[in-house]
Amino acid sequence: MRGPKRVGDSKLRWLRHPLRVLALTAAAMCLAWPLATGAGVVSAGVGAALGVIVGELLGQSRLRAPVVFGLLAVGFAVTGFLGHMSTHSELVPGMVGPAMALKVGTVLRFGCFAFFPLALVRAAAARRPTVAALELAFVVASLTFLFAAHRGGVIARPLWLSDWAWRHELDPANVLMVIGAAAFLLLAAIMWAETGKRVSALTALALPALAALLISLFNLKNLPKPKDENELGLTSAGHGEPPNPTPPWSGASGGNNGQDGGPPTDGGGNDGGDGGESADAADGGDGGGEGADASDADGGGSGQGADASDADGGGSSQSTDASDDGGGGTPPPQPPNVEDPQQSEDQKQAPMAVVILGDDYDPPAQAFYLRQEAWSQFAGARLVATTRGDADRDVPAEYPTRGVPVQDAPPEAGRKVVRARVVMLVEHKRPFALETPRAMAPMKNPNPQRFVRAYRFEALSQVADYPTLVGKKSGNPEWSPEVRDYYLRPPEDPRFAELAKKIVSGLPEPKRKDPFIAAVAVKKWMDKNLIYSTKHRHAGVNDPTADFLFGDKTGYCVHFAHSAVFLWRSLGIPARIGTGYMVNAEAREGSTVLVRAGDAHAWPELYLEGLGWVVLDIAAERNIDPPPKPVNKEEEKKLGQMAREEPTDPLENPSGDQILQKRRDPSRVLLYALVALGALLGAFYLVKGWRRLAPRFASRRAMPRVGYRAALDVLSEAGFTRETGETRERFARRVARVAPAFEELTAMHMAAYLGDPSVPIAERGEFARAAWKKGLGDLKKQVGRAPKSLPLFLCWLNPVSFITSR
Amino acid sequence: MSNVNRTVPAEPARPVDITGGGEEEAVSTKPVSGEDGRPLQSKYVTDKLAPPITDLEGAFGVFHRIRQRLRAAVHGRDDVIDLIIIAVLADGHVLLEDFPGSGKTTLAKALGDCIIDDKPDDNIVTIRRIQFTPDLLPSDVTGTTVFDPNTNRFFFRPGPIFAHVVLADEINRTSPKVQSALLEAMAEKQVTVDNRTRQLDPFFLVIATQNPLDLAGTFPLPNAQLDRFLFKIRMTHIAPQAEYEILKNFRTLKASADRDDLPRVTRTEILDARTVVANQIFVDDKVHQALVSIGQRTRNDERILQGASTRALVLSVPALQARAMTQRRNYVSSDDIDALCDKIFSHRLEFAPGADEPAKVVKELCGQELERLAKGSLQRG
Structure with missing residues (x-):
């Protein structure tokens, strides 16, 4: 007899290790970037990755906490001293030359500063999960540090990013939004993984799709578009007020200085x-x-x-x-x-x-x-x-x-x-x-x-x-x-x-x-x-x-x-x-x-x-x-x-929308793709919404089928789906720990399906609308309260949950 | 203990006149009692009939009472207990594939113990155990005619098979001749000795065991005989936690094995429950079709040399019904098929060499059919 599958197990849970390494490596490199040369940045990244891995191993080992911390502290001191000595003593430069010594010193110092603190935090977090918040804070802090120039909504900052964007004919606002969305997703993914929340891969995919859609909507509607004289620098973002070739005069285009003939x-x-x-x-x-x-x-x-x-x-x-x-x-x-x-x-x-x-x-x-x-x-x-x-x-x-x-x-x-x-x-x-x-x-x-x-x-x-x-x-x-x-x-x-x-x-x-x-x-x-x-x-x-x-x-x-x-x-x-x-x-x-x-x-x-x-x-x-x-x-x-x-481009349609005209080819293809994606998502949400609402309009005869379908959708959003070959009852037992109401709904559904049809429907309890209504309400409550599931509104975002509900 | 149960009943059965009156069955008219006035066949005998069981609630009560008693006696075997009760209620026999010392006898004894014989004068006891050995003879199982010099007559002395529950231990250690003696008894519920056929009780259950590993010097059961077992249950060692509890509470457990505070069931109640289950549990046509399809699949699959017999499908229906009853349902659901399919089918199929684990193949074949059943439930109409 196989033990019942653990309900809280997430299929994505193994992802937390690579995700964590990725995020912390990137964070360490972000922090080191403005401070170090190429070797230093790479060293910080490698140090961070190794630190996380070593920290995890140490945390899972049987070593006692003081021993672990002591080991790391000693390692930190030794490596830091070596890094210091490589530039401050005459020994190392004498052996490998001053340039090499400088490099060695940089690598050692950045690697050491990335490796040991992260290993320490990781080792602690492996034993006490709450410490993982420190790691997340570190990631957030380094990201904030990198984009600090962007504060106050200055789209054109940081300059290195906007320069890059302009050069590739991209809108820095979009780039920033993409970076923000990616960072949000990464952090959310790590948090989900760390806390062991169940999340279906499809939900994770739906979120970026929605984010992309939102960004494109903003672009289409020009919602955040500032005025001509706006300081945000969005002006030249491709919406083109841009170069004003009129002769120079105060406020030539805006006439803002008209009265006083301003400077x-x-x-x-x-x-x-x-x-x-x-x-x-x-x-x-x-x-x-x-x-x-x-x-x-x-x-x-x-x-x-x-x-x-x-x-x-x-x-x-x-x-x-x-x-x-x-x-x-x-x-x-x-x-x-x-x-x-x-x-x-x-x-x-x-x-x-x-x-x-x-x-x-x-x-x-x-x-x-x-x-x-x-x-x-x-x-x-x-x-x-x-x-x-x-x-x-x-x-x-x-x-x-x-x-x-x-x-x-x-x-x-x-x-x-x-x-x-x-x-x-x-x-x-x-x-x-x-x-x-x-x-x-x-x-x-x-x-x-x-x-x-x-x-x-x-x-x-x-x-x-x-x-x-x-x-x-x-x-x-x-x-x-x-x-x-x-x-x-x-x-x-x-x-x-x-x-x-x-x-x-x-x-x-x-x-x-x-x-x-x-x-x-x-x-x-x-x-x-x-x-x-x-x-x-x-x-x-x-x-x-x-x-x-x-x-x-x-x-x-x-x-x-x-x-x-x-x-x-x-x-x-x-x-x-x-x-x-x-x-x-x-x-x-x-x-x-x-x-x-x-x-x-x-x-x-x-x-x-x-x-x-x-x-x-x-x-x-x-x-x-x-x-x-x-x-x-x-x-x-x-x-x-x-x-x-x-x-040469057949897509170029001069009589078409001005927005389309202004866009360059790749972005237009992207736009079409986004519109198609939007239409697809819309259709999915329509289907989903209908399936959810259908029990309210279902006849007594159809109630067990329609109501059960809605129940399956609710569970599917929360990440519970029946596996192929699994009977409905067995699935219900698997889910019962989270949603006991579902067992009753399953019994009613199967009774309607395989029960004696010679009994008139009016006498069969499994067709009772009130019972279904109550069961579905209980189910939603129970799924929402389930300890390891996402908030319901996030579950609702998954547009394709009904495809996996069987 | 095993010596006693091996060939003869613990106490001498009452002689029956084999020439008398053309009466086929050895039925005594007087209450059976020994010298000290105690009943011979069982400790628990009654002449009074319990109120008849007519509905599923009553049938579930029977199931529940048996289960309670078995669970009290045997720990860590809840799944096997349920299957055996299903077999009791589906009128089928059980083959346990198990290691020595894993609680088979305890289980069988507890089952016999919880049944009250309310027809005490039919010379049939509640439980007998037969230890099968290579030198066992058919008459050791079925009984034989014995010459009584006092009366100058032959009389039939019933074998241990004249019991409600027969525990056939290590059934594959005996010769095919003895095994085939069981055949008739299991299929027809009758025994023929000296060309005279004697009926067994309608409540006749064989729990046979065989050791899955120690095959030297055994006579593996032929397929035809395997087909007569409703379930072949492959038992595994019980969970460590249950084992630990057994060790800890060994004495109290032994004492509680024949507890009188837990209610027993009478033989008639079980027979009534069988009828109720057969008549009142609805089997949808879709379930019948699914069973037929499963049969077809076993016959068409490359990994299986010999598919499921029609008898297997026929026998499976009451088992499914009984299982539905144990789940307090009045209809057979796909879950019942899922729960029982490998127990019903895997010992009846002949697998090609190199095929997967039988239970796995059966689960896979049934899984496809169950998926179709499950999908159908969301379809209109």
Whole structure:
């Protein structure tokens, strides 16, 4: 006669030894990592593993506790002394040389510090299981120590982890969550094993599946996604607010400093940080990326100090290009190229996007103006993006998900249809297009490894030469008076109007009334009298534009654009600022126009009737900045070729969900897998739930079958399943120690199955619903109270428990 | 003790006239008593009939009383005790495969002791033990006709087989001739001596034993005879704890062996219980089918040369019923098959050389069938 199987025995219980060794080894290595070199870390790991094994053996041996502890203490002292002597005496270095001696000392010290304490704790825990809590505490402490930089929810910390993640194009938040889940699972597994709780392997598998599902849900729903300016650093986590190529101005995108004209340095810091990333992304992840990322985290945390490391990042990534073309630079052509003062030379070279022109187009301004945003709303001392629904509707704010016409497209007179494709290397918040787009459509990404996004646009670009614009009226007669007033809103400072009048007064009387001539007069005056410099930021003053125009007259594109618009508006000419990129016409290579970070620009525009918004950029004659590097034609050609390639990935569906578009291939496959997993889990839980609830709706006849099935499910969740060939009664006896109610349920079930069917069902007690209800309730209570089972809610998580219940 | 029980009853049986009146059975009309007025056959004899047993509760009471007494007498053998009572109630015989000194006699004696003979005038005692040896003769078992010079007549002197419980010790040590003498008695409950057939009591139980190891000079039982045993129970040494208790309480145990505070059962009650079990325990068709399938499996299995006989299947049904009764059920469940299958089948099958342990093979074959039964219970309809 075989003894009855012990109920509390867990099939996974043997796992606790390898698990413990694994966890403690990893913990020791985690602790040693920041402190030691490679040999030391390995030594700590090996020492920990051996310590656990030796400790377990000692604990199970018959040696008395003081003997064990004494042995370990003596061993600790001896090994520690040897480690000390290997570096502090002359004997060992004399024998093996100083380098070797140092190594030996490290190995001995770390190995000894890992081995003996762990062996001691293990030996104690083998005799008194509660001591095992010390081991778990050690694991937790070392893990916490390793990820201490992550405290406060800073996703980008620790840096070594986020760097690694960025380099592999992973979201550090996900990586951290995975690590957390893994650590939780490991600890839970050890605890289960140590306490001898029963847990079925399937439950253990279901937990990570659920965790993965949760993580992916968080990602899909963007629940933890922070705001743009959030310090968590999640911004660049692939949800892409990221690089903001708009010209530098305080809070360029957010407009947070609108009223006081806040210090541009701060905004510049942010922009710079973003720029650093753009360089990294474009760079495709070589060594340069690390520095830039690290500094991004810094920038997120403290606001300043990003600049220097940004430069580093960019520097390493682009240095070869720079040296190739170094010194071959030609003076910057007209109109002035206004750079972001926060960017280094190399930073400016970072490619942002490639525009492939489908039609030949020669802009009269000798430059391609790629407008991304328009600032027309007067907000204190500066202009910001409009909040009106009826203004600036010709600037698309969102990426197209299908072919859509742009509202308020300009009239066709004096303009030419230009079709072009845009392929972005860096994620942008908004699309940009050659002024002025008529329609936009999505496009297949020709190379998802290299580019993040592609779209097409069809623009009506100005071909009319500037002289032909003379005589046109300003403004659009279709505008409502409010919109016209809106575009004419001048600054409060009266000096602008005075200056404008003074400039125009030099014109002959009839020409003074012509808006375009007046505008050109202002432009000419500004060309002549103002000085271009990215060094003069006019930071920290209430009105940077006034400070620029009536002060040292030195500034850059944003100041120029604001000044021009304010002066034009003072003369009654509707004007606004366009921002985006400006690329010189000569910089194009065939039909390819390479847009670099340094091409970011802001320019003034005015509205002429019958023509729409016309760019009239200011070109200062005096430029005290060094000339920018010319475009690297080879790179331009190469990128243009790649941008023209046909997409190779059939999965790439440009009209699909934006989330899908942003994801790279492996993660998308993962996403599908997770969705499938979620569906599967859902189906399982449905089946499970139904089987559990079915007894409430079962008829008297079906009650023994349905009720017994539910009882089996309850037991299966708690880890009790009938073995093949085991009779139901025998299984019930096995379980009876934990759940006595189950024996009664089994008897009722079998009586209904094999009992005399000639007796009417109404007379047979085994069909009584009340008895089943009571039995099932008792069973649940007993299983929940069982000394060695998990809490019921954890049991419930197992989605496939009903498969094993037989 | 063994000498006494070997061939002749402890006390001389009353002579029976073998020529008288064509009466086949040796039945006396007067109460049987010795010189001192004590009953001859058994210490516990009654003329009064206990109230008849008509329901399962009563049958369980019989089972319970026997079990209580056996458990008090024999320690650490609860499983064997249950099986023997099941055999009693299923009208089957038991073959114990056991080592010497493991409590067989104690068990058999306790069984005989707990039965009250309520038909004392039929010349059949409650228990006899026969020690089988190579020189034993059939007439030593069945009884023989003896010439009485006083009356100048032959009279039949019944052998030890005329008992309710017969303990056939070391049955494989005797010659096939003697073994076959048991055959008829076990199968037909009758004995033929000198071409006259004498009926045995309907309550006739053989508990045979054989030593599993010491096979030198033995005559292994032929399959045909093995088939007549309902159970072959392979006993093992009892658990150390039980052994320890026996050693500790040896004296009190011996004293309590014939305790009078525990109730006994009468022969009629057992016969009634047999009827009740056979009639009132429901055997579902699914159980019948499972038994047939098990039989089929034993015949189709490669490891088995000779499968289970139909008689084995037929005999198994009352055993299953009795076992169901002991579990206080009124239907036969798959658990009964599980509990009894290896005891019922493994000694009846002829295994191919190199096959696994018989009990293991039988358990495996039955397990497949039991799994089907178990799965069926959750299916609709």
